[in-house]
Amino acid sequence: MTVSSTIGREDAARFARVVEPDEQLTVVKMAPMAGNSLMFISSLAGAEAWLKPISAEEAAGPTASMRIHYVDPGALASWVRDTIGDAELAAALDDVIGTGNAFGLLVPEMKKLIADRIAECRAVLGEEE
Amino acid sequence: MANGYAGKILKIDLTTKKVEEIPTSKYEQWGGGHGIGSALFWDLCEDKTVAGTNPKNVVTIMTSPLSGTLTPTASGRTEVQGIGLQGYPLGWFTRSNFGGRFGTQLKYAGWDGIAVVGKSDKPVWINIQNGKVTFEDAKHLWGLDTWETQEDIWSTVQADVGNWNELGATRDGGRTTQRPAVLTIGPNADKYGPMASLIHDAGNGAGQGGFGGVFASKNLKAISVIGSGGVKVADPNALMESRLWLQQYASGEHQDNPHKIPGEWALGSPPGFVLAPFPEGTTTRPQGCVGCVKNCRSRTSTGIGNESSCIDVMFSNSGVVGGANSPMDYFKSSDLAQRYGLNVFSLMGALQWLQNLYKQGVLGPGKAINSSLDYAHMGSHEFVKSLLDSIVHQTDVGKDLALGLWQCAKKWGRLEQDLDTGILALMCWGYMHHYDGRTEAEWGYGSLMCERDINEHDFNWIVYWCSTLWSLFGYTPPITAERMAKIITDKMAPYAGDMKMVDYSDEGIYSESMAKTVAWHRHYTRYYKQSLGFCDWGWADFVNPYGPDFEGATGGEPKFFNAVTGQNQSFEEGVEVGRKIFNLDRAIWALQGRTREMEVYAGYMYNVGSTTVPGAANAGYEAPYVMPVIEDGKWIYKNVGGRKADRQKVEDWKTKYYALEGWDTTTGQPTRKTLEELGLTEVADTLEKAGKLGKA
Numbered sequence: 037m038t039v040s041s042t043i044g045r046e047d048a049a050r051f052a053r054v055v056e057p058d059e060q061l062t063v064v065k066m067a068p069m070a071g072n073s074l075m076f077i078s079s080l081a082g083a084e085a086w087l088k089p090i091s092a093e094e095a096a097g098p099t100a101s102m103r104i105h106y107v108d109p110g111a112l113a114s115w116v117r118d119t120i121g122d123a124e125l126a127a128a129l130d131d132v133i134g135t136g137n138a139f140g141l142l143v144p145e146m147k148k149l150i151a152d153r154i155a156e157c158r159a160v161l162g163e164e165e
Numbered sequence: 166m167a168n169g170y171a172g173k174i175l176k177i178d179l180t181t182k183k184v185e186e187i188p189t190s191k192y193e194q195w196g197g198g199h200g201i202g203s204a205l206f207w208d209l210c211e212d213k214t215v216a217g218t219n220p221k222n223v224v225t226i227m228t229s230p231l232s233g234t235l236t237p238t239a240s241g242r243t244e245v246q247g248i249g250l251q252g253y254p255l256g257w258f259t260r261s262n263f264g265g266r267f268g269t270q271l272k273y274a275g276w277d278g279i280a281v282v283g284k285s286d287k288p289v290w291i292n293i294q295n296g297k298v299t300f301e302d303a304k305h306l307w308g309l310d311t312w313e314t315q316e317d318i319w320s321t322v323q324a325d326v327g328n329w330n331e332l333g334a335t336r337d338g339g340r341t342t343q344r345p346a347v348l349t350i351g352p353n354a355d356k357y358g359p360m361a362s363l364i365h366d367a368g369n370g371a372g373q374g375g376f377g378g379v380f381a382s383k384n385l386k387a388i389s390v391i392g393s394g395g396v397k398v399a400d401p402n403a404l405m406e407s408r409l410w411l412q413q414y415a416s417g418e419h420q421d422n423p424h425k426i427p428g429e430w431a432l433g434s435p436p437g438f439v440l441a442p443f444p445e446g447t448t449t450r451p452q453g454c455v456g457c458v459k460n461c462r463s464r465t466s467t468g469i470g471n472e473s474s475c476i477d478v479m480f481s482n483s484g485v486v487g488g489a490n491s492p493m494d495y496f497k498s499s500d501l502a503q504r505y506g507l508n509v510f511s512l513m514g515a516l517q518w519l520q521n522l523y524k525q526g527v528l529g530p531g532k533a534i535n536s537s538l539d540y541a542h543m544g545s546h547e548f549v550k551s552l553l554d555s556i557v558h559q560t561d562v563g564k565d566l567a568l569g570l571w572q573c574a575k576k577w578g579r580l581e582q583d584l585d586t587g588i589l590a591l592m593c594w595g596y597m598h599h600y601d602g603r604t605e606a607e608w609g610y611g612s613l614m615c616e617r618d619i620n621e622h623d624f625n626w627i628v629y630w631c632s633t634l635w636s637l638f639g640y641t642p643p644i645t646a647e648r649m650a651k652i653i654t655d656k657m658a659p660y661a662g663d664m665k666m667v668d669y670s671d672e673g674i675y676s677e678s679m680a681k682t683v684a685w686h687r688h689y690t691r692y693y694k695q696s697l698g699f700c701d702w703g704w705a706d707f708v709n710p711y712g713p714d715f716e717g718a719t720g721g722e723p724k725f726f727n728a729v730t731g732q733n734q735s736f737e738e739g740v741e742v743g744r745k746i747f748n749l750d751r752a753i754w755a756l757q758g759r760t761r762e763m764e765v766y767a768g769y770m771y772n773v774g775s776t777t778v779p780g781a782a783n784a785g786y787e788a789p790y791v792m793p794v795i796e797d798g799k800w801i802y803k804n805v806g807g808r809k810a811d812r813q814k815v816e817d818w819k820t821k822y823y824a825l826e827g828w829d830t831t832t833g834q835p836t837r838k839t840l841e842e843l844g845l846t847e848v849a850d851t852l853e854k855a856g857k858l859g860k861a
Contacts, residue, residue, distance in 0.1 A: 057524045064788045065482055067475075068429045068630050071599050072788050073482040074517055075544075076524075090638055102429075104637065106788045138639030139789070 048160035051122045051153065054079045061115040066104035080120060080154055083112065087147040090140045109133045109142055116150075125153050167193060168399035169230030169729040171277045174205070175298065177291060179383050180220065180283030184298045189277045196739075197229030197277070198244040199260060199695035200746040205280050206246055206258065207749060207848070213756045217248040217256040217375065218358065218382035220284035226348070226388070227278035228268040229698040233396040234456070235404060236725045237411055238432070238703035241454025243268035243371075244695055249617075250359040250375030251511070253571045253595030254763070257616035258753040260695065261376055263348075264454035265369035267390065268698070270346040274392025285384040290349075292322065293390040294332045295339050303386035308352045310504040311364040315347040318389045332393050339393030349387035350377040351506025357556050358382065359569030362506045368462065368472030368499075369454075372508040373596065373617055375569070399731030407724040414709050414718040415458050426643045426710045429630035431623065431702070432718055433709040436460045443470065444492045459702055470496030473503060480509040481549045483516040494546040501550060505557050510618070514570050514590065514597035515552070516543065519562070521588040528562075534577060536562045571595040587769030592618070602766060603775045604790040604805045605629055606674035610683045613764050614822065616754060621690050623705035624682075627653065628667060631708070632802045633791040644708070644715050646793040647800035653707045656719045657685045658737040669792035669805055675814040680822040685740070691750070692743030693722050745843040751828070751835050752848045755857040761833040764819060766810055774807045829859025836861045 060076040117126030174187040202225035210223040224247035249259040288303035332339040354361040358378020363371040453460030481498035522528035555563025574580040583589035590598035596618040602609015665678035706717035790806035827839030840849040852858035
């Protein structure tokens with residue numbers, strides 16, 4: 037699944053912007069024993085950085101030290117559509133979510149979609165990685 | 166002297182500067198720890214309705230008969246009790262607990278515990294060296310942080326730390342290479358009492374309750390103890406056999422063949438795990454309380470973050486913008502909180518609340534709540550340091566936060582509205598929302614029927630964390646929901662056999678079966694965990710990947726108690742002692758003014774779902790909450806996140822619970838019949854005289 041359209045400079049700047057505090061996406065760091073901590077995401081880049089695929093070590097065995105970077109997948113897609121304003125990326129995320137896979141299996145695909153869009157924005161804006 | 170007990174409790178009168186020995190034998194029926202602490206408080210605190218800062222308040226610091234023995238995961242915990250400063254709407258008679266070496270040193274010095282009464286006319290610290298107890302001037306220590314204070318006391322007590330030190334005047338007075346175990350408070354902790362912890366060594370803390378503030382109110386800076394004795398064990402062979410029996414359940418026994426089943430197990434989780442990502446290049450080694458096989462903390466090659474774990478490390482994440490702060494920031498912030506002796510749970514609550522107020526445009530430079538802190542960089546160590554400095558030095562918002570969270574909200578005129586919306590997520594009694602009572606009922610109800618966030622993870626490990634991890638990452642659960650329910654409930658004597666006790670469905674959480682769960686949990690933890698000192702990280706061990714067909718070690722706790730004391734107590738008899746202790750606590754709360762009407766959650770628990778409040782602090786629980794439930798007659802794992810608490814159903818549940826405990830269903834107060842059945846006739850008489858006795 038990819039985001040296929042070519043975007044203009046105005047869209048690229050809009051998608052890559054840092055949103056206002058009241059527009060931030062709420063995410064949760066899940067930590068056994070300590071509970072869950074509220075955190076906020078201000079940009080697509082922040083969302084991409086937040087999504088952490090499960091490591092091979094975590095996938096294989098004991099997970100007492102697991103720190104899960106959780107975001108409600110539906111809330112992420114809605115935020116991309118309604119706040120960031122990128123309907124195409126949101127639709128692509130919805131397609132991934134629609135597979136019905138467990139959260140941990142969605143993460144790599146959602147992360148890649150967002151990373152691709154960020155790279156595209158940077159290319160259009162002439163920014164370096 | 167009975168085996169396991171030192172035989173005497175140290176009563177310290179700060180007003181008269183006199184000490185007294187109380188024979189432990191008078192209190193052995195209560196087990197140890199919390200049980201003896203509650204009984205001592207009952208006997209020594211003449212007016213239980215006073216504020217926590219009142220000189221009449223009594224603070225107990227108790228070990229257990231297992232302290233200082235080779236009992237795994239139960240040798241290093243110390244229980245603290247007294248009237249606290251943190252609770253809402255009053256401090257309540259409350260508890261906290263810390264690990265490390267203090268309890269062991271106390272036992273080796275010949276004491277089962279300490280009861281602190283009165284108030285000193287000037288700052289003091291207490292110097293305990295075996296049987297010798299002296300009052301020392303603490304004026305020069307009052308403004309020092311917790312680490313500086315300990316270093317000063319170490320050098321005062323021992324001229325040559327690390328080498329053999331004589332503790333007595335004579336050659337046979339005792340000698341040890343240990344440094345004193347010191348329990349202390351932060352700099353000028355009287356100024357931020359409700360936020361103040363007790364700290365021991367680098368990172369052992371009794372955080373909840375505001376006991377740092379209680380110490381400060383008594384002009385007590387620290388208690389230092391060092392001992393050169395030991396603990397007599399009735400049957401050493403039985404103790405070693407019990408250790409070997411337990412070893413099969415502990416992950417440490419299976420290092421060459423670790424299980425590959427994802428999940429959060431109690432005794433079955435690996436020891437020495439680093440509980441947060443250390444910066445690249447930092448190496449660590451496991452560190453733990455005396456006698457522990459789990460060693461849940463770390464010593465670091467950098468010296469930063471030593472002995473901090475869990476919420477100590479995680480609190481500074483709260484409210485972070487943009488993703489995450491740096492790993493080094495976690496640990497620097499953690500160390501600062503330890504040095505200042507601040508309660509990290511309250512700090513976490515403060516950070517979430519401040520972030521919400523900032524986002525709403527209420528807080529910041531020139532705003533309704535004027536503050537010049539750099540909220541755009543919450544999570545950075547620089548921001549956390551500025552906030553903690555502001556609390557300790559009472560500047561900016563810190564001068565109000567120093568009053569405590571709910572007290573600060575009240576001063577700002579925001580208490581009711583912020584509890585109703587949940588942007589200030591104090592689930593009940595003014596304590597920070599930890600696990601969600603709307604979904605994890607035993608945690609919520611347990612807290613509501615007590616006086617603080619219970620912070621007891623035994624059910625939580627398995628019914629929430631394991632179930633949720635399996636779901637989040639698409640693992641096939643190694644046991645069915647039905648099998649999980651069977652294993653857990655089979656261990657819940659005297660209620661064993663009712664599998665609906667762990668049905669967390671929309672109906673199940675209001676059932677009589679859930680009332681039994683809460684009753685069992687209150688009684689089990691009061692005795693085995695808080696009185697005998699079995700650590701919350703290991704116990705109750707319901708489900709264990711190394712146990713026979715996943716059955717954990719719980720039920721075997723008496724093996725250790727009986728080996729050490731020479732008694733022959735059954736598991737169920739221990740739970741019954743816990744019931745007695747809990748009823749005594751309940752009687753104290755009744756005297757303090759507890760009524761049924763007060764036992765309610767904060768408004769947001771009823772007003773909003775656990776996953777549906779954009780921007781609200783309790784959206785911290787916007788995560789799946791997968792639990793075992795019965796649906797259409799079948800056991801399944803299901804995400805129960807999102808639901809609100811139903812006010813009327815909670816009230817109906819309370820009636821069922823009070824009835825099960827044998828309390829007055831109208832007031833929630835203990836009845837004479839129940840108290841007398843537990844041998845607490847004198848307690849019933851006192852309640853009756855105060856007009857606080859429940860009607861049968």
